[in-house]
Amino acid sequence: MAASVSPLCSSFKLSSSVLQPSCHYKFRIFRKCSGLQRCFHQSAFSQTAMVISGKELARQIHKEVQCDVEEWVSFGNKQPHLSVIVVGDNPASHTYVRNKTRAAAALEHINERAVCNAVAPEKDVDGFHIVNIGKLCLDQKSMVPATPAAVWEIIKRTEIQTVGRNVVVAGRSKNVGMPIAMLLHTDGRHERPGGDATVTIAHRCTPREKLKELTRLADIVIAAAGIPHLITADMVKEGATVIDVGINHIQDSETGKIRLVGDVDFEEVRKRAGFITPVPGGVGPVTVAMLMKNTVTAARNTITH
Amino acid sequence: MAASVSPLCSSFKLSSSVLQPSCHYKFRIFRKCSGLQRCFHQSAFSQTAMVISGKELARQIHKEVQCDVEEWVSFGNKQPHLSVIVVGDNPASHTYVRNKTRAAAALEHINERAVCNAVAPEKDVDGFHIVNIGKLCLDQKSMVPATPAAVWEIIKRTEIQTVGRNVVVAGRSKNVGMPIAMLLHTDGRHERPGGDATVTIAHRCTPREKLKELTRLADIVIAAAGIPHLITADMVKEGATVIDVGINHIQDSETGKIRLVGDVDFEEVRKRAGFITPVPGGVGPVTVAMLMKNTVTAARNTITH
Numbered sequence: 113m114a115a116s117v118s119p120l121c122s123s124f125k126l127s128s129s130v131l132q133p134s135c136h137y138k139f140r141i142f143r144k145c146s147g148l149q150r151c152f153h154q155s156a157f158s159q160t161a162m163v164i165s166g167k168e169l170a171r172q173i174h175k176e177v178q179c180d181v182e183e184w185v186s187f188g189n190k191q192p193h194l195s196v197i198v199v200g201d202n203p204a205s206h207t208y209v210r211n212k213t214r215a216a217a218a219l220e221h222i223n224e225r226a227v228c229n230a231v232a233p234e235k236d237v238d239g240f241h242i243v244n245i246g247k248l249c250l251d252q253k254s255m256v257p258a259t260p261a262a263v264w265e266i267i268k269r270t271e272i273q274t275v276g277r278n279v280v281v282a283g284r285s286k287n288v289g290m291p292i293a294m295l296l297h298t299d300g301r302h303e304r305p306g307g308d309a310t311v312t313i314a315h316r317c318t319p320r321e322k323l324k325e326l327t328r329l330a331d332i333v334i335a336a337a338g339i340p341h342l343i344t345a346d347m348v349k350e351g352a353t354v355i356d357v358g359i360n361h362i363q364d365s366e367t368g369k370i371r372l373v374g375d376v377d378f379e380e381v382r383k384r385a386g387f388i389t390p391v392p393g394g395v396g397p398v399t400v401a402m403l404m405k406n407t408v409t410a411a412r413n414t415i416t417h
Numbered sequence: 418m419a420a421s422v423s424p425l426c427s428s429f430k431l432s433s434s435v436l437q438p439s440c441h442y443k444f445r446i447f448r449k450c451s452g453l454q455r456c457f458h459q460s461a462f463s464q465t466a467m468v469i470s471g472k473e474l475a476r477q478i479h480k481e482v483q484c485d486v487e488e489w490v491s492f493g494n495k496q497p498h499l500s501v502i503v504v505g506d507n508p509a510s511h512t513y514v515r516n517k518t519r520a521a522a523a524l525e526h527i528n529e530r531a532v533c534n535a536v537a538p539e540k541d542v543d544g545f546h547i548v549n550i551g552k553l554c555l556d557q558k559s560m561v562p563a564t565p566a567a568v569w570e571i572i573k574r575t576e577i578q579t580v581g582r583n584v585v586v587a588g589r590s591k592n593v594g595m596p597i598a599m600l601l602h603t604d605g606r607h608e609r610p611g612g613d614a615t616v617t618i619a620h621r622c623t624p625r626e627k628l629k630e631l632t633r634l635a636d637i638v639i640a641a642a643g644i645p646h647l648i649t650a651d652m653v654k655e656g657a658t659v660i661d662v663g664i665n666h667i668q669d670s671e672t673g674k675i676r677l678v679g680d681v682d683f684e685e686v687r688k689r690a691g692f693i694t695p696v697p698g699g700v701g702p703v704t705v706a707m708l709m710k711n712t713v714t715a716a717r718n719t720i721t722h
Binding site for chain 2: 225242245246247249278284290294297298311312317319329
């Protein structure tokens with residue numbers, strides 16, 4: 113079905129497989145070179161959102177990173193290397209960490225913020241160092257946390273317009289919601305260009321009805337609250353872009369099995385949205401790709417710092 | 418007329434002169450102890466917004482600062498002292514600065530950001546150091562820039578509710594709009610408590626009609642764009658709070674004289690709003706008071722750092 117999508121005319125070219133139209137009926141797409149402008153009322157046929165394949169976007173970014181690494185090494189530099197420091201609760205070693213935490217609580221306190229700030233800012237691939245947060249919020253070049261960077265990359269590579277558009281970010285976490293809001297509302301002409309969008313930050317204190325009022329005005333809805341089915345079809349404007357950052361493990365009512373879902377009622381919202389990212393296979397793989405990009409940037413920074 | 422305002426039952430007690438009801442007709446105010454809840458539809462009489470006197474609030478804060486200073490000095494500490502470094506254009510010495518700038522441009526570049534970062538974060542009364550910006554955005558205790566701190570103080574001391582309320586901040590500057598949005602949307606339980614409001618950041622790329630759609634949903638509108646008459650009465654929900662951070666010098670069409678106005682069409686908006694700050698005499702004097710508060714904090718920091 114992807115064959116019906118004409119190639120995009122832009123600096124960021126997408127292979128047709130990135131966009132996976134999941135329409136049940138044949139439909140026409142009217143598109144200008146300046147962006148993905150779909151005409152939603154030109155066809156009497158029912159249609160559903162373009163599902164953005166995070167896996168395919170991630171594959172593209174990984175290829176770019178691979179090229180960067182090869183070039184870097186060809187100049188006689190060491191292969192970039194990523195070391196991981198885990199603070200807090202790791203599901204894979206739950207008991208071990210719990211015991212460590214208990215022991216540590218009696219002796220010494222491991223402060224997450226202190227650990228983030230202990231990493232040299234130029235090597236801080238997570239972008240959690242206070243100087244990187246400060247730079248991000250001042251629109252300076254910095255290590256951008258991987259998930260917000262992934263959301264940005266998805267929007268830009270799918271050529272979704274942001275300037276002057278309404279964006280609602282549901283979730284205000286410091287590593288996801290807040291930086292996404294920061295990237296999208298800021299000035300496109302600054303050192304680290306922003307999206308020039310009108311951005312609303314909603315969160316657990318936002319009454320559901322007020323959230324709905326705002327999301328129905330939104331051209332882009334970014335769900336990053338960690339609440340399954342937070343965004344339902346009646347909350348989304350027709351043709352809007354819906355990006356699902358949620359990662360929730362829920363028990364399937366039919367099979368009893370645990371499965372991964374996002375914050376968006378995917379099956380219903382896809383019938384109304386213009387673009388949508390699935391969970392899994394949406395923001396997740398692109399986040400990993402962006403972490404790899406940050407790693408290469410950190411390696412380059414070793415020369416300039 | 419202030420005599421008709423009953424005293425507030427709260428931890429922050431206001432003298433009645435802070436609120437200056439400017440109603441042309443007698444009206445009744447229904448208020449609960451938990452906040453300033455006015456019943457706007459109980460009276461057939463026309464009414465206008467409560468005008469919040471920034472001068473009076475500033476006087477209160479100055480008194481508090483004076484007490485802090487006296488206590489500080491009584492413990493044998495030096496009187497807090499504020500040194501000012503001016504970067505850029507100072508109206509009072511326009512020609513001098515222009516000549517200096519010309520000379521400097523040929524020799525050395527004075528970078529505003531470099532100067533901000535050269536001040537020790539704990540003495541940075543402007544709150545512009547990158548570490549203070551980072552801390553502000555991470556909801557940590559920090560030097561908060563004086564204007565956003567003033568807006569916060571006005572809201573809190575006037576007991577305007579923010580939790581779950583819609584706020585629109587028009588303006589995204591790094592020293593005013595952005596920090597205001599940060600203070601108001603963040604978690605009330607964090608180290609530096611936030612307002613728990615749903616916050617929309619609008620700016621020059623926001624189409625006027627879209628801004629109006631959003632401000633009409635807003636319980637609090639904060640105008641910080643530097644555009645005279647940006648916020649007009651038709652954009653404001655009845656009973657909303659309107660805080661005017663704008664400082665614009667315009668030529669009066671009748672007298673030909675230059676006069677100071679904010680971003681809000683004060684005379685018309687006051688007929689519709691619940692609370693409003695004037696320009697001059699609103700945010701301005703409170704900003705100066707907050708700078709004095711920051712100076713005392715900086716003096717205290719010399720002991721702990």
